[in-house]
Amino acid sequence: MTAAPSAPFLAACRCEPVAHTPVWFMRQAGRSLPEYRALKGDRSILEVLTEPELAAEITLQPVRRYRVDAAILFSDIIVPVWATGFGVEIVAGRGPVVEHRFSGPADLSRLGRLDPETDTGYVLDTVRILARELPAEVPLIGFAGAPFTVASYLVEGGPSRDFARVKGLMHRDPATWEALVDRLAELAIDSLAAQVAAGADAVQLFDSWVGALSPRDYERFALPATRRVLEAIGALRVPTILFGVGTGELLGLMASAGPSVVGVDWRVPLDAARARVGGLAVQGNLDPGACLGPFEAVANEARDVLRRAGTEPGHVFNLGHGVLPETDPGVLGALVDLVHAEGRAGRVQ
């Protein structure tokens, strides 16, 4: 931990008063920024994120441009799995694609244990550079994929709309499913603990696709492994954020998994979300698609989010999912200013 404990982002995660509502954007670094496209050139994502100086610079670009209240490590949720030898590539515009799908118990042996320093030293070196270079009031967020979402890539072989293979495996062979998510929980714990040791001030667990599950299936097939990760990292005394999309009916269960903060997409009005997560902090929840409109429309939507966030402490402003590549960076810059000026949740004054 290297950021000031009073940094607005960290205070909001702990549901403490803030000087202003903190704001950052999922995928604030990357394709929407011209300075990113210039720096990346023709290199692949995996090439870029294994070069600590480059990955750190890309992480810093949106902090400079937008004056956001947190930086998020430039990396990918598939890195620990890839680094331990499960064949994966990241296909531009599509996402992680797996060479040989995980299809049954025989594939469990393909998932090795992670030695973070040996296998992913470039990630930790990036964290160390950032811990040194970031201003004290801008904490660094480390991250990992949650067991369900990483498993979904391994089992489906890539992005999916219906998660048919995942659900088939869960329901036909629950023992293998549980062994799979247990191994992925270990990978996430080892990776996140190493990121925290190297200087990350908070972590986000991306369970992006878990909203594909019914509450019953979430409770049985995703929650236990998620809870294991959050308990292990929570014990390191850094804030933890649990995020997914399409999770309206899961928010209470997600809160019970033990994060400090629950991420909320744009489908659920933020006041309803706050009620569903009990006393926990929330992060969100502007529609990234709304940010493709003119700033006047974006400002209306953002003000609705801020109004629904209320005045109680514990709101980190963010989009409900990642910045879309088509987004005008000028709109996001103006949005940061609006949130800083008008946010009221937990504001001291």
Added chain:
Amino acid sequence: MTAAPSAPFLAACRCEPVAHTPVWFMRQAGRSLPEYRALKGDRSILEVLTEPELAAEITLQPVRRYRVDAAILFSDIIVPVWATGFGVEIVAGRGPVVEHRFSGPADLSRLGRLDPETDTGYVLDTVRILARELPAEVPLIGFAGAPFTVASYLVEGGPSRDFARVKGLMHRDPATWEALVDRLAELAIDSLAAQVAAGADAVQLFDSWVGALSPRDYERFALPATRRVLEAIGALRVPTILFGVGTGELLGLMASAGPSVVGVDWRVPLDAARARVGGLAVQGNLDPGACLGPFEAVANEARDVLRRAGTEPGHVFNLGHGVLPETDPGVLGALVDLVHAEGRAGRVQ
């Protein structure tokens, strides 16, 4: 209308008592059935659905095999748009793909008015064959795509994960968006009214992807055109079903659009869904992914749906979305028997 008004499906749509809980499955006809694959051979979907004898036979296959309580016309939501000359093809395993995307006001003129008999006579001939051949207790459901969902294919050019182009158009040029969904509402009304005149006993409006919208955006950009369609068809005195996935937070607004029945995916427990739609009937809500497991697991999930449906009239059992191609037809057959034996909502005895 040719089915008996006392048919369990029609009675449940009207929230009246039933002899047994009616059940049918979205995509009950099609790729999961060996008799469909044998009949279709190498022909394209569009070839098959423009042949009334073939389309009628495919519609009847699951009625014979499963003894479901309703038949749904074998067709596609893109047919009226395609039939009026907007270049679209249906790519197997992917869905509708548009040759030249709708990108602005100049494209409005590409959407002609539908003359159902001239442009889609094969659809109406299929309905007429089915009205003659179906048993009186098995009503025929006609259907159309809701304006938002059809617009999403035209604007995105095909299936989408983030609906970035749709949301960009809505927020940047709301007047063009509204003109687009108005034309698509007219197409849906003309197509559905003709299907009803030819003998359809009920209609379903598929707004499959509308769950991508926040409640605010749904109310502004999707609800008005949807309401127009439902009011026009409701005046014909046939039950109307409004369906979408990921719509947990939209159910109350969807109920306000004026359908007889609201379709509910598997993300929302059915008791919560019934509370959100007020006194309307509901249709759903077993996860199609759960049907890939052994029947014992499917039976557990189905009993949970039936328990949450309660005892008040107004439940049509269905999956929360279409049958997945990998589904074992034997599982669906056993599921029909279970629902008939154990369903309690509105049951007379």
